[in-house]
Amino acid sequence: MGRDSWCIDRRLLLDVIREVVRRMSDGGAGDVGCLSLEGILDTTSSLSIPREDLESANLTTTTTPPNTHSPSNRFADVTTTLATTKRHRATNPIEMAVPVVLTRPFKVPSLVSPMQMPWLSTATDTTWADKERERELLEKKMAARTKVNxxxxxxxxxxxxxxxxxxxxxxxxxxxxxxxxxxxxxxxxxTRVHLLVHDLKPPFLDGKTVFTKQLEPISAVRDPQSDMAVFARKGSRVVKEKRQQKERQKQAQEATNISGTALGNVMGVKEEDTDSAAPAAAGEEETGKNQSSKFAQHMKKQDAGQSDFSRTKSLREQREYLPAFAVREELLRVVRDNQVTIVVGQTGSGKTTQLTQFLYEDGYAKNGMIGCTQPRRVAAMSVAKRVSEEMEVPLGGLVGYAIRFEDCTSKDTQIKYMTDGVLLRESLTNPDLDQYSCIIMDEAHERALNTDVLMGLIKKVLTRRRDLKLIVTSATMNSDRFARFYGGAPEFFIPGRTFPVDIQYSRSPCEDYVDSAVRQVLAIHVSQPTGDILVFMTGQEDIEVTCELIAERLSQLNDPPKLSILPIYSQMPADLQAKIFDRAAPGVRKVIVATNIAETSLTVDGIMYVVDCGFSKLKVYNPRMGMDTLQITPVSQANASQRAGRAGRTGPGKAFHLYTERAFRDEFYIATIPEIQRTNLANTVLLLKSLGVRDLLDFDFMDPPPQDTITTSLFDLWSLGALTNLGDLTPLGKLMTSFPMDPSLAKLVLTSSTDYSCGEEILTIVAMLSVPSVFYRPKERLDEADAAREKFFVHDSDHLTLLTVYQQWSANGRRDQWCVKHFLHPKALRRAEEIRNQISDIMKSHNLSVVSCGYDLDIVRKCICSGFYHQAAKRKGLGEYINLRTSVSMNLHPTSALYNSGDPPDYVVYHELILTSKEYMSVATSVDAHWLADLGGVFYSVKEKGYSAGMGRREVEFSRKEELEREMEGDRRVQREREEVERREGERVKGGVKEVVVGKVVKKVGGGGRGGSAVVRPVIGRRR
Structure with a gap:
């Protein structure tokens, strides 16, 4: 028998074991004594030696304790493991094809001669044993690695x-x-489970492109090769350096921090004990748990102004000084004589705050409310506060505001400021908007998505309500677009800025806009007269780095003047946002670093200097990922003018543009691209469908969106079950429109009540997803904050982690001090509680039950899968995933509970993507592949790999797919019949009009209007 073919003869092995037992009985076996009879039985059982053979061998001797002092040279070392590599056939089927493995160490007596056991030759034993020891050591190393790898x-x-x-x-x-x-x-x-991805389309989308491969619907950049476009793609160098520096500091701190380790305990090193995790919350008392998180509660009453003008003039005198006040009577006369009026006034003219008061004083509030829409939440809240102060009434009474999940109005409210999305949702319950006598659509030049949709809807309402007045305001001079859209409405011009603004351009391109902005701020602070500074940045990270650099470089100056640095961005808590309106201490200059939320309708008293980086973040639909992303792009000329106007509100000012005048002229669009032409329209399409708009391509948009974008949105809604195979709203889709949130979250809330009975848990999760991050990470205590966060981790779901945080906060009395101890934002949690109560009220209004599933959290994960199966990813590597539908690579976010779980799940669903240096999944949950196939059958079916028991399940999945295809084929026939009836009806009714009927899209030949459905490109100025 060959050296590499080890088949052990059982009889010979029994002889060896018998001799070993005899020597053990004599007490001179040395190391052999460590082998008990039970060990022999275990070993022989693994060798498939029948029990009767052992009994016949008389192995009944009880071993005595080993003599550790006796020499063991009478025994030869033999390997600890013997294995067969060839099959040993036997007549007994139980003994067939079983590997022989000795699992315990043993010695073989030296009296057994090599002639009896030729495979125990000395040379072979030594070499083979060494190899086996090396192999064992290697296995131990590999086993140790697998614990962490x-x-x-x-x-x-x-x-x-x-x-x-x-x-x-x-x-x-x-x-x-x-x-x-x-x-x-x-x-x-x-078993290993794989998913097959299908490409099914409903009948109403036959022949239409669902996924487009173009970069975006319309390019957000005028010239992709220009300096501004290149700088936008590269980003700020100092921001990248700051990010890398923080990562290195964290790694170094982790390497040197020995507190909590064995060495740290020996040396007596302890973690620092401090009473406060968040400086902002440190001073809060326990009564803080009763405080509201609403923005209005943090807005202080009007105090003395910061500029000479505001300090010396009363509010009444300030009103009268505004340009809009000087033309009050002429403006009211035009409004009385026309149903629609276009008002054009540059920043600082007073159109936002004065128009509502003019209409109220003229008696328009007697027949209904005066509504004013704003594109941003902060603008709606701050303007409402200013108007209430000018009218000397409490906010929430005669003057109020309404934003998503926050309504600061009452039955006495007659002037209502709101976001355009609020008015759009009010049109669902009251299509004719009977509660309003006059509607002002402010800042229409921004062309927000909801604003464009409202324009089309209100245009139809005006034909039904001749008593309704509409005023459209714009800060740019290209208002003729609005006038043409409303059939030649008159345009009323308000004079220019209140105070002159000195505009200064950069002499050369600024490659790093953050570094240039910091330098400009410090130059203004040390050399310019008194006056606050407003800096425009692109986003939260840029704002935070800018504030840090200003503070760092200011501390390096010799005895610099005092400077108060205040950031503001949309995800900041309401109390911190309201701080920008507070008056600074005497002798202290204030610098506000903001996104474009401070660009329009935001009155910050005392701003004399504006620093414009020239960039902003635009929401652009990314078809490669199938969702909207924020992209840094150069601003438009209209935006740049708006930013400069912030410096001339209360006195003469200066605007510093961090780009050249040539770039402003040649590289900027004249106006911003309408949001409707560059973003996903799923929510808007759902609203229009609920309003009875059957064919979206025929809806009267001012600038119609690309057809591919509408088609993609329709497909997404169909896949969620909101639309039928014929494109009509399903009962689920009708209920989804009642919730002011994304369709995926709306479906999540509904199915939690109707299908899974876990409404209590899902309400909490949805509310937590609707507020800024509840986790607080102070830069000086990052490790402690991360450790506190990990205590809440549910290792298979970030959604369940948020649920755990809320439940623990509620169980601990909703106390602020508990939040401070665990590095949580108390105001964000209170805001989540308010949103949760509002969603619960909506569910109760539809008679939907809100119950808890108890401790069965798998039900919650399956419910989450029902709303996000269209955003599912499969594991590709450690922490790396690939989207099942789009094949886009993405990663788990480092803050995810799944990131360090040790064994990442095969499939996850995620809430959204975050684009930084990589594509990160934000808020992910592990799901079962069969859940994806069951809930997302339009996309997936299971293909099991391995054992034939999965054949039955595979047959079920494929039969479900065939059934769905048969159902859709029947719907296609119904669709064709319906289109034929509509075509014949159109030819009969409109036979006398010269029209071309193509399917369901009617295109007029000749005539006015918007002319077909061509996409209107943004206006580009003529090169000089």
Whole structure:
């Protein structure tokens, strides 16, 4: 028998064991005494030696304690592991094809001669034993690695599965279905599950492109090769350096921090004990738990102004000084004589605050409210506060505001400021807007998505309500677009800025806009007269880095003047946002670093200097990812003028543009691209469908969106179950329109009540997703904050982690001090509670039950899967995933509970993507592949790999797919019949009008209007 073919003769092995037992009985076995009879029985059982053979060998001797002092040179070392590599056939089927493994160490007596056991030759034993010891050491090392190396563990698992599959395919091994030693059911065995992705389309989208490969619907950049476009793509160098510096500091701190380790305990190193995690919350008392998180509660009453003008003039005198006040009577006369009026006034003219008061004083509030829409929440809240102060009434009474999840109005409210989305949702319940006598659409030049949709809806309302007045305001001079849209409405011009603004351009392009902005701020602070500074940045990270750099470089100056640095962005808590309106201490200059939320309708008293970086973040639909993303792009000329106007509100000012005048002239669009032409329209399409708009391509948009964008939105709604195969609203879709949130979240809330009975948990999760992050990470205590966050982790779901945070906060009395201890934002949690109560009221109004699922959190995960199966990803590597539908690579976010779980799940669904240096999934949850196939059958079906027991399940999945295709084919026939009836009806009714009927889209030949459905490109100025 060859050296590499080890088949052990059982009789010879029994002789060896018999001799070992005899020597142990004599007490002179040395190391052999460590082998008990039970160990021999265990070993022989693994060798498949029948029990009767052992009994016949008289192995009944009880061993005595080993003599550790006796020499053991009478025994030869033999390997600790013997294995067969060839099959040993026997007549007993139980003994067939079983590997021989000795699992315990033993010695073989030296009196056994090599002639009796030729495979125990000395030379062979030594060499082979050394190799086996090396192999054992290697196995130990690899086992140690697998404890921390999940990637290796998965690769080893995949290799084992592949080998097993090959053995089954080559008939070397049999499948467990035909022969199962343990008698276990195959469903309890671990199987690898793969999903097949389908490309199904509903009948109403036949022949239309669902996914487009173009970069974006309309390019957000005028010249992609210009300096401004290149700088936007590169980003700020100092921001990248700051990001890398923080990462290095964190790694170094982790490497040197020995507190909590064994060495740290020996040396007595303890973690710092401090009473406050958040400086802003440190001074809050326990009564803070009763404080409201509403913006209005944090807005202080009007105090003395900061500029000479505001300090010396009363509010009444300030009103009278505004240009709008000087033309009050002429403006009211035009409004009385026309149903629609276009008002054009540059920034600082007073159109936003004065128009509502003019109409109220003229008696328009007697027949209904005076509504004024704003494109941003902060603008709606701050303007309402200013008007209430000018009218000397409390905010929320005669003057109020309404934003999503926050209504600061009452039954006495007659002047209502609101976001355009609020008015759009009010049109669902009251299509004719009977509660309003006059509507002002402010800042229409920004062309927000909801504003454009409202224009089309109100245009139809005006034909039904001749008593309704509409005023459209714009800060740019290209207002003729609005006038033409409303059939030649008159335009009324308000004079220019209150105070002159000195505009200064950069002499050369500024490659790093953050560094240039910091330099400009410090130059203004040390050399310019008194006056506050407003800096425009692109987003939260840029704002935070700008504030840090200003503070750092200011501290390096010799005795600099005092400077108060205040950031503001949309995700900031309401109390911190309201601080920008507070008056600074005497002798202190205030610098506000803001996004474009401070660009329009935001009155900050005392601003004399504006620093404009020239960039902003635009929401642009990314078809490669199938969702909207924020992209840094150069601003338009209209935006730049708006920013400069912030400096001339209360006195003469200066505007510093961090770009050249040539770039302003040649590289900027004249006006911003309408949001409706560059974003996803799923929510808007759902609203229009609920309003009875059957064919969206025929809706009267001022600038119609690309057809591919509408088609993609329709497909997304169909896949969620909001639309039928014929494009009509389903009962689920009608209910989804009642919730002011994304369609996916709306479906999540509804199915939690109707299908899964976990409404309590889902309400909490949705509310937590609707507020800024509740986790607080102070830069000086990042490690402690991360450690506190990990205590809440539910390792298979970030959604359940948010649920745990809320439940623990509620269980601990909603106390602020508990939040401070655990590095949580108390105001964000209170805001989540308010949103949760509002969503609960909506559900109760529809008679939907809100119950808890108890401790069965798998039900919650399955419910989450029902709303986000269209955003599912499959694991590609350690922490790396690939989207199942779009094949886009993405990663788990480092703050995710799944990131360090050790064994990442095979499939996850995620809430949204965050684009930084990589594509990160934000708020992810592990799901089962069968859940995706069951809930998202329009996309997926299961393909099981491994054992034949999965054949039944595969047949079920494919039969479901065939059934769906048969159902859709029937719907296609119904669709064709319906289109034919509509075509014939159109030819009969409109036979006398010269029209071309193509399907359901009617295009007029000749005549006025917007002329077909062509996309209107943004206006580009003529080069000089």
């Amino acid at each position: 999940a990637k290796f563990l998965q690769r080893q698992k995949d290799n084992d599965a592949w080998e097993a599959n090959r053995m089954v395919a080559s008939s070397v091994a049999q499948t467990r279905d035909t022969y199962n030693l343990n008698g276990l059911d195959d469903d309890n065995e671990e």
